[in-house]
Amino acid sequence: MDEPTAPPDPSAKPPAATGTVYRHRLATRIWHWINAIAIFIMIGSGIGILNAHPRLYWGQYGANFDHAWLDLRPYGNILRSGWLTIPAGYNLAISRRWHLLFALVLAFGLLVFMIASLINRHFQRDLRVRAREIGPRYLWADLLAHLRFDFHNPDDPAAYNTLQKLAYVGAIFVLIPLMIFTGLAMSPGMDAAWPWLIELFGGRQSARSIHFIAASGIVLFVIVHLTLVVLAGPIEEIWSMITGRWTLPTAPPEPPPAAHAEPEAAE
C-alpha cells in the first residue's frame, strides 16, 4: 500500500515499524488549507490583473513609452486562457475584487499561523534549518536522495528533510511575505500611510515586478510541492494534512549505523 520510495528501491520489505504519528498540528492543517485556497485564488485573479497591462518595469514609474524589462504581450493568448484566470473571461474589476479580498485571507492567515507556530513550536521544532544542514555536502546528499525518491530519514521519518525545510521556510518567510509587502507597496493609499514601502522596493513599478517574480516562485513551489506529494504517496500525505496523523513509511529495516558519521542519514 504505502511505498513512497518504491521506484528506485526494490528492496522494500515488510515494514519495520508500522503505525501512525501525529505529524501536523491543528494550526498547520487549518492554515494549509485556507492558504491553499487563498494562493489558488490569488494566482488566478493575479493573472487576470496582470493581463490589464502585461508589461513590467523597474523604478518608480513605468508605462507604455517606458522601457519594460519584461513584455508578456506575446503570451497574451496563454495568459488570457479561461483555465488560468479568475474570472475566466477578462474582467479587471472582478479579478481585483477576488484578489483584494483574498489578499486579506493570505496576509492575516500567515500572521495568525506564524504566531500559532511560534507558540506551538512548529517553527522551532520542525522548520529550523541547522547550519550543518546547509553545507554543500549535506545538500548534495539530500538532492541525491530526492532523485532516488527517498524522502524520509529512517531514524526520524516524520522529520522534514533539508530541501523540504528550505522550501517551506522560503515560502513562509520569504515568498509569501514578499508578495504581501510588494502588494501593499502598489497601493497608493498604503504608500501614503507607509512611505517606507516604496523606498524598500525602489519604486512602485519595481514592487510590481518583484510581486510578479515572487508569484512565479510560488507557482514553482506549488508545482514542486504537488509533484512531491504525488511521489510520496498522495493519499497518505493528504490524509495526514486533514487528520494530522501520518502513516509511517515502510523504510527498509536495515538502516546503516553509519548515519552519525555521514551527514546524509537516509542511505
Add this chain to the structure above:
Amino acid sequence: MTLLTRRSLVTGGALGAGLLLSGCDKLAQQPGFRRILFSGEKINMGLQRALMDRNALAPEFRPDQMSPVFRTNGNSNPNTTDYNRHVAENFANWRLEVGGLVDRPLRLSLPDIGAFPQRAQITRHDCVEGWSAIGKWQGPMLGNVLKAAGVRNSARYIVFTCADLWSGAPYYESIDMVDAFHPQTILAWAMNDKRVSVGHGAPIRLRVERHLGYKNAKYVMRIDAVASLAGIGLGKGGYWEDHVNYDWYAGI
C-alpha cells in the same frame, strides 16, 4: 500507489483545479457570495483609513524623477459641441460650477481658480491597469474652494461631473470629505508647468493622490456637495463603479 492511480490523481487534480476555477465564477454570480466578494472594498478601506493619518501625504518626487512621457488613458477628448467651443475659446467663457450642499454656489473662471492659493506637487499617477506615470500638477486645494463655497456640514461626498460622455451620460466620480479636504487633493489646471492639455483633462483635472487613476476625473465641469450618492448615476459613486463594478474606494 500504482502509477495508474498516480496518473489519475494528477488528472483528477488538474480537473479539480479547472472545476474550482469555473466554480469561482459561478460563486461570484451568487448574490450572497458576491456581497462577501465585494465586502473586501469596505474592509480594505477601513484598514487603510485606520493605518493612515488623515492628512498622510502621497509620496512626492523630484523633477528628475518625472516620466519622460505621461501617457493618456480613458477618454482623451470629450469632443462635444460645448467642449469644442470651450477649446476654441481657450476656455475663456468656461466656468466651473460649485453647488449642491453649499451656502454660496460658485461659478469660477480659470483666472478665479488661479487666484486661490496654489499647490504644486510632483506625484505618481497609478492606473488601475498597473502602469504608473509621474507628473507635476498645480492648482488650488479643493478644500479651499469648498470653504469658499461654504460647504455645509451635511455634505458627505463631493461629486465631480465631467464634460466627457460615456454612452450618452457624463463621466462622474465622487470622493468623501476626508479626501476632499486632503492637502494634496487639488483642482489641477496646470500639468508639467503648462496648462492641462485636452488629452489630460483640460481645463481642470481632479488630483486625488491617494487613489488610482480613475478617481482623478478629467474635464471637471461641476462640483456638487451631496449627502448621499444614491440617485446619482446608478448610485455607486462613479462611472466605472456603476458600469463595471470598480471599487469606489480606489486606495488599493
